Amino acid sequence: MKQIVKFKVNGMEEEKAVHTHHTLLEVLRAEFKLFGAREGCGIGMCGACTVLLDGRPTSSCLLLAPLAEGKEILTIEGLAEHGELHPIQQAFIDHNAFQCAYCTSGFILSTKSLLAENPAPTPEQIRAYLAGNLCRCGSYVKIQEAVLDAAARIGHLAENPAARK
Amino acid sequence: MSVVGDTLSMLDAAERVSGRINYVLNFELPGMLVGKILRSPFPHARLITIDASRAAGVEGVAAVLTRDDFGAAKPSSGKYGRIFRDQTVVAFEKVRFVGDPVAAVAAANEDIAEEALSLIKTEYEEIAPVFNEEEALKHAAPLVHDPRPEQQPMFGQLIQDLPGGSNVCSHFKLRRGDVEQGFREADLVFEDVFHSPAAQHVPLEPHVTVAQYFQSKLTIWTSTQMPHAIRSQMAELFSLPLARVRVIVETLGGGFGSKGSLRLEPITSFLSLKSNRPVKITLKREEEFVTVCKHPATIRMKTGVTKDGLLVARQVSADFNTGAYSDIGPIVARNGGSAMSGPYRIPHVLIDSRAVWTNVVPAGALRGFGVPQAVWAYESQMDMIAERLGLDPVEFRRKNLLRDGDLFATGEKLEGMHYDELLDRAAASVNWTARDARWREQVANKKGPLCRGKGLALVIKATITPSTSAAVLKLNEDGSLNVLTSSVELGQGAKTVLAQIAAQAMQVPFASVSVSDPDTDLTPYDQQTSSSRTTFSMGGAIGKAAEDLRQQLLEKAAELLEASANDLVLAQGRVEARGSPRRSLSYGEIVLRSSQGNIVGRGAFTTRGGLDLETGQGIGSVHWHQGAIGCEVEVDAETGKVRVLHLTPSVFAGRVVNPRLCELQLEGSAIFGFGQALFEEMVYDEHGQVMNQNLGDYNVPSFDDIPWKLSPWALEHQTSDELHGIGETLLPPVMAAIGNAVYNAVGARIRDLPISAERVLRELARA
Numbered sequence: 055m056k057q058i059v060k061f062k063v064n065g066m067e068e069e070k071a072v073h074t075h076h077t078l079l080e081v082l083r084a085e086f087k088l089f090g091a092r093e094g095c096g097i098g099m100c101g102a103c104t105v106l107l108d109g110r111p112t113s114s115c116l117l118l119a120p121l122a123e124g125k126e127i128l129t130i131e132g133l134a135e136h137g138e139l140h141p142i143q144q145a146f147i148d149h150n151a152f153q154c155a156y157c158t159s160g161f162i163l164s165t166k167s168l169l170a171e172n173p174a175p176t177p178e179q180i181r182a183y184l185a186g187n188l189c190r191c192g193s194y195v196k197i198q199e200a201v202l203d204a205a206a207r208i209g210h211l212a213e214n215p216a217a218r219k
Numbered sequence: 220m221s222v223v224g225d226t227l228s229m230l231d232a233a234e235r236v237s238g239r240i241n242y243v244l245n246f247e248l249p250g251m252l253v254g255k256i257l258r259s260p261f262p263h264a265r266l267i268t269i270d271a272s273r274a275a276g277v278e279g280v281a282a283v284l285t286r287d288d289f290g291a292a293k294p295s296s297g298k299y300g301r302i303f304r305d306q307t308v309v310a311f312e313k314v315r316f317v318g319d320p321v322a323a324v325a326a327a328n329e330d331i332a333e334e335a336l337s338l339i340k341t342e343y344e345e346i347a348p349v350f351n352e353e354e355a356l357k358h359a360a361p362l363v364h365d366p367r368p369e370q371q372p373m374f375g376q377l378i379q380d381l382p383g384g385s386n387v388c389s390h391f392k393l394r395r396g397d398v399e400q401g402f403r404e405a406d407l408v409f410e411d412v413f414h415s416p417a418a419q420h421v422p423l424e425p426h427v428t429v430a431q432y433f434q435s436k437l438t439i440w441t442s443t444q445m446p447h448a449i450r451s452q453m454a455e456l457f458s459l460p461l462a463r464v465r466v467i468v469e470t471l472g473g474g475f476g477s478k479g480s481l482r483l484e485p486i487t488s489f490l491s492l493k494s495n496r497p498v499k500i501t502l503k504r505e506e507e508f509v510t511v512c513k514h515p516a517t518i519r520m521k522t523g524v525t526k527d528g529l530l531v532a533r534q535v536s537a538d539f540n541t542g543a544y545s546d547i548g549p550i551v552a553r554n555g556g557s558a559m560s561g562p563y564r565i566p567h568v569l570i571d572s573r574a575v576w577t578n579v580v581p582a583g584a585l586r587g588f589g590v591p592q593a594v595w596a597y598e599s600q601m602d603m604i605a606e607r608l609g610l611d612p613v614e615f616r617r618k619n620l621l622r623d624g625d626l627f628a629t630g631e632k633l634e635g636m637h638y639d640e641l642l643d644r645a646a647a648s649v650n651w652t653a654r655d656a657r658w659r660e661q662v663a664n665k666k667g668p669l670c671r672g673k674g675l676a677l678v679i680k681a682t683i684t685p686s687t688s689a690a691v692l693k694l695n696e697d698g699s700l701n702v703l704t705s706s707v708e709l710g711q712g713a714k715t716v717l718a719q720i721a722a723q724a725m726q727v728p729f730a731s732v733s734v735s736d737p738d739t740d741l742t743p744y745d746q747q748t749s750s751s752r753t754t755f756s757m758g759g760a761i762g763k764a765a766e767d768l769r770q771q772l773l774e775k776a777a778e779l780l781e782a783s784a785n786d787l788v789l790a791q792g793r794v795e796a797r798g799s800p801r802r803s804l805s806y807g808e809i810v811l812r813s814s815q816g817n818i819v820g821r822g823a824f825t826t827r828g829g830l831d832l833e834t835g836q837g838i839g840s841v842h843w844h845q846g847a848i849g850c851e852v853e854v855d856a857e858t859g860k861v862r863v864l865h866l867t868p869s870v871f872a873g874r875v876v877n878p879r880l881c882e883l884q885l886e887g888s889a890i891f892g893f894g895q896a897l898f899e900e901m902v903y904d905e906h907g908q909v910m911n912q913n914l915g916d917y918n919v920p921s922f923d924d925i926p927w928k929l930s931p932w933a934l935e936h937q938t939s940d941e942l943h944g945i946g947e948t949l950l951p952p953v954m955a956a957i958g959n960a961v962y963n964a965v966g967a968r969i970r971d972l973p974i975s976a977e978r979v980l981r982e983l984a985r986a
Contacts, residue, residue: 073330088238089238089239089241089242089244089245090237090238090239091238092242092244092423092424092472093425093504094423094424094425094504094914095504095913095914095915096503096504096913097504097913097914097915099913099914099915100423100914102423129238130236130237130238131237131238131239133237134237139233139236139237143236143237144236146236147228147232147233147235147236148228150226150228150229150232150879150880150883152235152236152710153473153710153711153712153883153887154422154423154424154470154471154472154473154709154710155235155236155240155472155710156242156422156423156424156472156473156710157423158235158236158238159238162236180922181922181923182922182923184922185921185922185923186921187921187922188423188914188919188921190421190422190423190473190475190891190919191473191710191883191887192883192886192887192888192889192890192891192920192925193883193886193887194886194890194922194925195886195929196879196882196883196886197922198922
């Protein structure tokens with residue numbers, strides 16, 4: 055059975071006819087051709103399919119697509135503004151906080167949510183918050199460095215709006 | 220100009236953080252169908268009937284693949300296997316494990332494919348199964364393969380064929396000295412049994428393949444670490460010349476050895492042939508669990524020592540459970556087998572290492588390739604022997620370390636040994652002192668449930684030898700450089716490291732170098748991206764291609780500058796006359812004026828070696844990967860819970876090309892080993908069904924689990940140009956280092972991995 059759903063993805067509203075039993079992840083990949091969210095486990099354990107739903111990290115593999123109606127969906131593709139990488143993305147590059155990068159979209163979006171809740175997290179808080187995102191390549195040490203650095207960069211930008219290009 | 224040795228960001232870092240990196244998972248073709256696989260519910264059964272007629276009639280189903288599509292009267296036998304032809308595209312007469320592919324469909328979408336699968340009628344007759352490697356070797360055990368499958372001729376020099384009538388798939392033998400004489404010379408002989416369980420690779424990207432058979436050409440986009448091996452096996456299955464099979468690999472979302480042998484390529488390709496459409500199969504995580512795993516292994520190790528702690532003799536009987544199909548298991552058993560003497564001088568060694576067929580999930584290559592199972596045994600036993608001799612385990616190891624000029628168990632003379640430094644580093648990382656060796660006395664003095672302990676372990680590991688890599692460097696008319704290589708980028712940073720090597724060798728800016736993805740129509744041969752060989756082997760091939768390219772540049776420049784090639788030098792993208800830099804030409808000018816379009820350099824890098832089939836003597840490895848782990852743990856004696864506080868992975872790295880990518884490999888290996896040490900284990904029920912085939916029940920290390928302090932260290936020889944692979948070395952010793960630390964903490968000696976809280980408590984109750 056199909057249903058017309060009005061999605062708002064990365065700031066753009068678009069209607070799609072979707073199967074009611076399909077997940078948001080399936081729709082993002084098949085209909086929107088957004089490939090940054092990826093299935094790793096299919097049961098919400100690995101975090102590779104994380105998107106932000108009204109700012110909150112959500113496993114898009116578990117959410118039926120029609121239930122996303124009326125919510126602001128942010129995927130990794132929507133994070134860069136005006137072609138400029140987000141400071142979290144830049145920090146991940148500068149610390150090489152990834153290997154295969156299959157998990158990276160999820161880590162970056164979870165980090166965005168973490169820093170929105172807690173602009174200056176401690177290493178312990180970072181570990182606890184990001185425990186739902188798995189990196190099988192084991193880049194955790196660098197991810198932690200990148201998140202600490204990203205927090206500092208965003209804090210700096212907040213205090214010095216002029217530093218923003 | 221130096222690029223090798225710099226921490227540079229990955230070439231495609233921006234794509235990686237913006238979700239734009241292109242995995243095969245994303246690949247689509249017009250008219251592409253979705254493939255799905257029907258799997259066996261039984262561990263061992265005869266397939267009496269299979270009727271797919273109703274499935275074929277479902278609207279939207281384009282092809283159904285069953286055993287009726289193969290055989291003598293059909294274009295393809297449907298039989299394959301890298302070493303033994305023991306696998307079929309779908310089940311023929313029998314199914315051999317729970318999850319064995321029985322049939323497949325290609326349909327317009329996943330829902331239709333699932334519906335069609337449910338309409339395939341099958342009738343089975345169950346046969347007694349055998350799951351355990353030791354049970355499988357017993358007389359009258361059910362035979363998994365009967366008659367014995369045919370061996371691929373090209374593996375005849377690596378693996379001895381055996382008579383049929385048993386589940387022994389392969390038998391590696393190593394004979395050095397006289398082991399019986401050695402045990403007579405020994406003052407004490409210790410015999411212990413160690414077990415490693417099946418474990419999963421869990422690359423977050425599952426296996427995925429897109430295949431298109433069109434006009435007698437098969438094109439496959441697939442998540443593989445071995446594009447050329449896939450091409451040759453698919454060419455054989457399809458009876459096509461190699462040139463008419465094209466294998467293309469995009470970047471992988473991790474591999475760890477799982478993406479090596481043929482996986483989805485045969486089923487997907489035959490579905491494409493039959494439907495005349497492109498087909499894509501993407502495995503679900505639960506299917507990953509029944510596709511490939513780490514070899515469970517039972518290792519009996521008998522070691523003779525003198526009273527003052529010199530190793531004299533070692534006898535090993537190792538059984539690697541290769542599951543229902545051999546895959547690369549015989550080579551795993553050989554590689555693990557030949558490593559059993561560890562980084563120690565032992566004059567008398569006798570090793571029997573078998574790969575054994577059973578009715579469980581096929582086992583294949585996993586980061587470390589048989590060596591993790593070996594190190595778990597020999598480094599656990601080293602500490603057990605040290606305690607029983609009353610020796611400090613660090614000093615006991617030091618007495619026996621392999622040093623330059625020593626002979627390995629394979630009889631080859633070793634050079635470039637660095638174990639003294641590595642052992643010192645591991646010991647220093649945990650502040651090891653002689654007091655730490657007072658074992659039980661120390662344990663008895665501990666108060667309260669939380670006990671700390673220290674442990675360490677060493678590893679010696681071969682890299683696949685002989686092996687061949689080839690590279691092509693294409694210099695463009697603007698002086699930029701294309702590196703054509705079949706090395707697979709699986710997150711290890713291969714492209715970046717190879718670009719650094721090429722930039723340095725050609726004296727061009729890093730930013731002007733581009734490294735290809737593998738495409739067997741376009742990129743030259745490479746054996747495989749595995750065995751920690753890419754930096755060394757493909758780096759070597761690029762070095763040779765650069766020599767060729769430099770020579771051509773010098774000759775062309777000599778003509779153009781009317782100088783002798785001997786008087787010219789290459790510097791920063793230009794060829795200039797020695798002593799008069801104003802007489803010079805940029806690379807781009809030379810290419811343009813050569814009227815060739817491009818100047819192309821070619822290089823191949825080959826290593827030689829091999830082991831005798833009867834004695835295991837010969838050259839096992841072109842050079843040896845050497846590493847050490849030091850760790851400190853905290854064990855809760857009331858709950859058995861182990862926490863690793865501090866882990867120091869140390870490796871000999873030769874010259875490091877990219878320090879940060881190197882660190883990531885060391886940390887990644889250590890964390891991978893940490894998971895296998897403490898909790899990773901595929902659990903089977905009594906019917907051979909995997910009980911924890913999802914990431915809820917099968918845990919891999921998360922941010923919350925890992926050691927708080929992880930301090931990787933690469934021993935570098937910056938004056939030398941020797942490159943060493945470092946991708947696997949530090950996984951194998953982690954388990955024994957943690958096991959030794961747990962014993963050091965609470966006196967519980969774990970012989971069966973993983974070191975779960977239950978096992979620790981059980982041992983504590985026994986102690």
